[in-house]
Amino acid sequence: xxxxxxxxxxxxxxxxxxxxxxxxxxxxxxxxxxVYVEYQDSTDYTFAxxxxxxxxxxxxxxxRIIGSVSAKDRQxxxxxxxxxxxxxxxxxxxxxAVIKANEFSSKVxxxxxxxxxxxxxxxxxxxxxxxxxxxxxxxxKRLNYKFTLTDVLKKPSNxxxxxxxxxxSYSEVKFKFLITAxxxxxxxxxxxxxxxxxxxxxxxxxxxEYNQTYGPLIDENxxxxxxx
Amino acid sequence: MNFKNNNLSSVFFMLSLFxxxxxxxDHSNKDxxxxxxxxxxxxxxxxxxxxxxxxxxxxxxxxxxxxSNNISQLEFTWIVYNNNGAVSLAAPRIEISKDYELKYLVxxxxxxxxxPYIVRLGVKDKTxxxxxxxxxxxxxxxxxxxxxxxxxxxxxxxxxxxxFTDFTAEHGIYTDRNTATITGPRKLEITxxxxxxxxxxxxxxxxxxxxxxxxxYNYLTMVKKFDYGFLFFSAxxxxxxxxxxxxxxxxxxxxxxAALGVxxxxxxxxxxxxxxxxxxxxxxxxxxxPQGNQNYSLAPYVxxxxxxxxxxxxxxxxxxYRIQAYNPTPVAGTLEVFPSGSTxxxxxxxxxxxxxxxxxxxxxxxxxxxxxxxxKSADNQAYLLRYKTKNSATAPTITLGKTLMNxxxxxxxxxxxxxxxxxxxxxxxxxxxxxxxxxxNAVVETYSFPNGENITAIKYTKGYYxxxxxxxxxxxxxxxxxxxxxxxxxxxxxxxxxxxxxxGFSKIVDLVYKY
Numbered sequence: 001x002x003x004x005x006x007x008x009x010x011x012x013x014x015x016x017x018x019x020x021x022x023x024x025x026x027x028x029x030x031x032x033x034x035v036y037v038e039y040q041d042s043t044d045y046t047f048a049x050x051x052x053x054x055x056x057x058x059x060x061x062x063x064r065i066i067g068s069v070s071a072k073d074r075q076x077x078x079x080x081x082x083x084x085x086x087x088x089x090x091x092x093x094x095x096x097a098v099i100k101a102n103e104f105s106s107k108v109x110x111x112x113x114x115x116x117x118x119x120x121x122x123x124x125x126x127x128x129x130x131x132x133x134x135x136x137x138x139x140x141k142r143l144n145y146k147f148t149l150t151d152v153l154k155k156p157s158n159x160x161x162x163x164x165x166x167x168x169s170y171s172e173v174k175f176k177f178l179i180t181a182x183x184x185x186x187x188x189x190x191x192x193x194x195x196x197x198x199x200x201x202x203x204x205x206x207x208x209e210y211n212q213t214y215g216p217l218i219d220e221n222x223x224x225x226x227x228x
Numbered sequence: 229m230n231f232k233n234n235n236l237s238s239v240f241f242m243l244s245l246f247x248x249x250x251x252x253x254d255h256s257n258k259d260x261x262x263x264x265x266x267x268x269x270x271x272x273x274x275x276x277x278x279x280x281x282x283x284x285x286x287x288x289x290x291x292x293x294x295x296s297n298n299i300s301q302l303e304f305t306w307i308v309y310n311n312n313g314a315v316s317l318a319a320p321r322i323e324i325s326k327d328y329e330l331k332y333l334v335x336x337x338x339x340x341x342x343x344p345y346i347v348r349l350g351v352k353d354k355t356x357x358x359x360x361x362x363x364x365x366x367x368x369x370x371x372x373x374x375x376x377x378x379x380x381x382x383x384x385x386x387x388x389x390x391x392f393t394d395f396t397a398e399h400g401i402y403t404d405r406n407t408a409t410i411t412g413p414r415k416l417e418i419t420x421x422x423x424x425x426x427x428x429x430x431x432x433x434x435x436x437x438x439x440x441x442x443x444x445y446n447y448l449t450m451v452k453k454f455d456y457g458f459l460f461f462s463a464x465x466x467x468x469x470x471x472x473x474x475x476x477x478x479x480x481x482x483x484x485x486a487a488l489g490v491x492x493x494x495x496x497x498x499x500x501x502x503x504x505x506x507x508x509x510x511x512x513x514x515x516x517x518p519q520g521n522q523n524y525s526l527a528p529y530v531x532x533x534x535x536x537x538x539x540x541x542x543x544x545x546x547x548x549y550r551i552q553a554y555n556p557t558p559v560a561g562t563l564e565v566f567p568s569g570s571t572x573x574x575x576x577x578x579x580x581x582x583x584x585x586x587x588x589x590x591x592x593x594x595x596x597x598x599x600x601x602x603x604k605s606a607d608n609q610a611y612l613l614r615y616k617t618k619n620s621a622t623a624p625t626i627t628l629g630k631t632l633m634n635x636x637x638x639x640x641x642x643x644x645x646x647x648x649x650x651x652x653x654x655x656x657x658x659x660x661x662x663x664x665x666x667x668x669n670a671v672v673e674t675y676s677f678p679n680g681e682n683i684t685a686i687k688y689t690k691g692y693y694x695x696x697x698x699x700x701x702x703x704x705x706x707x708x709x710x711x712x713x714x715x716x717x718x719x720x721x722x723x724x725x726x727x728x729x730x731x732g733f734s735k736i737v738d739l740v741y742k743y
Contacts, residue, residue, distance in 0.1 A: 166558045192507040193554055197499070197561040198461045201513035204562075208521060228558060 033067035035076050035129055036138030038105055040189075042146040047114045048153035049185045055114045058095070061145045063129075064105040066138050074099045074134035076108065078127045078145075086123035086149055091115055094127065099134075110147070118151035125149060156187040163187070166200045168228045173219035181206035203227060265294035266302065266351050266360040276365040278373055279334050281341050287330040289349060289362050303352040304328050311344045311365065339368045342431050342448045370448050372401075374693050374743050376701060377450075378712065379416045379436065380734040386410030386438055387734070388450060391712060393693050395728045402436075406452045412439025415528075416738045418447070419474045421484040424502055425509040428453060433474065441467035447742075459491075460498065460511045468494040474502075475532025477553060488537045488553040495525035497540060499561045503554055517542070517549070517563045524549075524563065527587035533597045533617025536626075541587040541601070548580040548615075567624065574626045578613060585611060588639070591646030591653070593666070598628065600646055600653060600666060602638060610638045612666060635664045635671055645688040649698055650721030656683025661702055663723055675723050677713070681706045688717075689741040702726075703736035710736045 039062050047054065063076055076097040086092055095109035110127070129135070129143045137143050155170050156163060164170075167178065179185070182202050191199065204227055210217055217225040270289040279285050287306075291299070306325040322338045324330070330349070339345065345366045352359040376391040387410075388402035402410065419433040432447040441456035457463030471492035476484035489500025489511060497515040517524050524542040532538045538551040540563070549563035566580040567573055574580055585603035588610070593600045597618040603611045614629040637657035644655035651667040659681050663673040677683070685703040692699045700715040700723065710733030713726040 165556070192505055193503070193556070194501045194505075194507060194509045194512075196556075197501055198510075198512040200558045201515060201561055202462065204516055204520070205513050205522075208516070 032136050033065055033134065034138035035063055035065050035099065035135040036142040037129070037145050038062035038064040041142065041144065044148045044154060044157055044188050045112060046154050047118065047151040049179050049187065056111060058109040058111050059147055060107045060109055062105060062107050063097070063099070065099055065135065069102045069104060072101050075132060076106070076135060077130040077132040079130045081126040081128050081144065083124060083126045086125045091123055091149055092125055112149055114151060118149065120152065122148050122150035122152065158188060158190065162190050166196060166227065167203065168226065171219035171221060171223070171225065173217065174225045177207070177217060177225060178203055200227070262295065263356045263358060264296050264353050266353055266358070267292045268349060268351055268360055268362040270362060270364070273362055273364050276344065276367055278367045278369040280370055281334055281339070281368060283334055285330060285332045285334050285347070285366065287347065287364060291328070291351065299328070301354050303354055305350045305352070306330050306347065307350070308338055308345050308347050311346045334368060341368050341370060342446070343368055343429065372448055372450065372742070376712065376739050377416060377418070377742050378703070378733060378739045379413050379737050380710065381413050381737050382734045384412060386413030386436065389733060391730050395714070395730055397730050397732060399732060401450055405450060408443065408452055410436060410438045413737050414438055414470070416740045417472045418740050418742060419486065420743060421476060421486060423474055423486040425500070426506070427508055427510070435472045437469040437472060442469045442472055462513055464493050464498070466494045470528035471530055473530060475530065475538050477532065477534050477537050488532060488551065490530045490538050490540070490551065492526045492528060492530070492540070496522060497526060497551065497563060499538070499551055501554060512561055515551070515562045518565055527590070529587065529590035531590065531599045531617055535619050536617045539617060541590070543586050546584050546586065547582055572624050574619060574624050576625045577627045578630045580615070580627060583613070589641065589644050591644070592648050594647055594649055594651050602633070604639055608639065610635060614666070631669050633664070634669050635662070637662070638664070642683050643686040645686040645700070647688055647698070647717070647721055648690045652721040654686055654688065654700055654723070656686055656702065658682050659704070661723065663721060673723055677704050684710070685736050685738050687739050687741060691743065693743065701739055701741070703733070703739055705735045710734055712736065712739065
């Protein structure tokens with residue numbers, strides 16, 4: 001009996017030893033293709049920084065796949081979550097959500113519309129990647145793209161981190177002046193060095209000209225608008 | 229039974245040792261067979277060289293093998309790819325030959341005029357599969373790559389000529405290839421190091437300044453690229469350019485890199501910022517002075533260095549200002565005062581923030597980072613100010629000297645150039661070329677051109693193509709014809725007599741040495 005046990009152990013060890021010499025299988029990705037939001041996952045959009053003639057605009061969202069490229073175009077399925085308060089087809093509409101053949105990523109336009117109700121309200125849209133025949137949802141924390149939509153002039157979300165060093169404390173009068181002076185409409189993203197330098201110069205020259213022409217520009221708090 | 233068990237245990241133990249020993253990594257090389265080592269060398273691969281479009285690129289490296297003389301067992305592959313830093317590392321690799329010796333006509337794809345390329349030879353031993361490589365750094369140029377570019381005024385209209393290194397000239401280059409008229413030509417600006425502004429391909433820049441604005445031109449073909457206004461985020465309302473250049477703070481692998489673009493238009497500063505970040509870079513809006521207004525008028529000179537990327541002079545308030553390159557503060561891109569005070573102050577022999585004179589001329593001195601400025605005082609005296617653009621926290625002073633100049637006619641000079649090898653400034657007054665020595669404060673040599681042949685432009689170049697010493701190019705105009713005289717400057721800065729003269733120009737307003 002003891003001999004049988006020892007032979008069995010010996011045989012097992014031999015099998016184990018030879019098994020360890022087995023060549024590794026190549027580690028190729030062979031799972032279903034996944035898709036996720038590539039960069040920024042949210043933004044605040046306001047029509048208030050755009051001229052009155054602008055009644056429609058677009059927000060562009062980047063999506064990227066996990067897996068291999070395909071020889072054919074593939075659709076991304078985007079569905080609004082329960083947190084969405086805007087009405088699809090009226091306040092917004094998702095444009096072609098396609099990963100084109102032989103490409104890893106795509107920029108998907110989301111069209112937004114300037115509706116009267118946005119003058120006094122802010123709506124939310126959360127678009128979530130859903131499974132379809134082409135893709136499964138990718139990274140769980142990178143599936144949603146959220147944006148707010150309004151026609152009210154709002155303090156940019158990055159004012160205190162980005163713009164305060166160039167333009168000082170926020171006021172609505174100052175912000176409107178900046179929009180008019182520079183023509184810049186998207187204030188929620190970080191500028192490149194050459195752009196921030198130009199915006200600062202342009203705004204200062206415009207304020208200098210305004211003050212020389214009309215006297216000091218006063219904001220809604222009774223303070224003279226100035227840039228540090 | 230015990231004996232059998234012991235035998236089994238021994239066999240088991242030996243087998244275990246055998247298997248585990250197979251897991252030991254062999255670090256020895258005693259049993260490695262020597263392989264044929266291929267070595268490819270060529271002195272031409274040591275540095276970048278220029279090949280003209282239309283010429284054949286001929287390369288024949290030296291080949292050696294350690295174990296064989298049989299060349300038939302080798303496989304040769306020549307590939308080429310764009311080596312421009314602004315191009316993705318994934319620039320396509322294009323095979324251009326399978327021969328040992330390369331002979332390839334440089335014309336069209338894959339070579340683009342003005343672009344740098346790596347031409348790589350791979351030599352593969354078909355027996356072992358081992359490949360050796362040799363890289364050549366090639367710049368695609370044309371005949372206008374090296375020589376003197378000359379800007380002429382033909383009855384108020386600008387044109388270009390080119391003087392080749394053999395002192396032959398080609399005239400009418402501008403009008404031959406451009407339709408836009410240059411009205412009132414003023415100045416040539418070239419940037420002898422590459423600029424990456426994401427407006428056009430990375431490369432050297434050429435601007436022609438004129439009364440009616442300025443344009444950017446292709447550095448090698450001299451074909452117009454952009455109008456003046458296009459180079460700004462907001463085109464200036466008044467176009468009156470006097471400076472459009474790039475300063476360099478740092479040198480990488482022997483090549484200076486652009487840091488700050490400085491344009492002076494109508495006496496106002498516009499700056500431009502490059503440095504590896506994405507996005508289109510253009511000249512910005514008018515910079516304000518420290519008082520927050522535009523009440524200044526800059527002299528048409530700018531210098532830059534490691535500590536201070538750009539220094540300019542305001543002829544209104546009669547003082548220097550500095551301009552920062554990249555800095556995430558709102559003052560970056562404005563005119564700023566120099567530090568003052570006992571610990572960090574930069575001024576000693578004169579006050580950078582309060583000079584009190586008018587700048588007439590400024591150019592490089594004979595020490596790297598040092599500059600000479602010729603100033604006119606309120607009582608019409610000429611002063612030489614010397615300062616530098618590099619300092620340190622422990623030695624902050626940048627002012628070096630202030631001298632009442634003993635240089636006859638300097639206040640009415642018609643053209644001037646500073647030497648970067650000896651302590652001299654060459655200046656022209658009517659038909660007299662003078663060599664002013666900054667160290668002895670005296671004019672130590674003069675050269676007279678024929679009466680009525682007046683000096684209109686002077687340029688000094690330290691690194692001449694033949695590497696036989698610096699050259700001074702002096703342009704003259706007698707009322708009907710222009711000439712360029714070339715002087716070989718000796719080690720002491722002496723002018724001597726001219727070595728070459730090239731006639732056949734109209735009135736020359738500026739000239740630059742391209743390399």
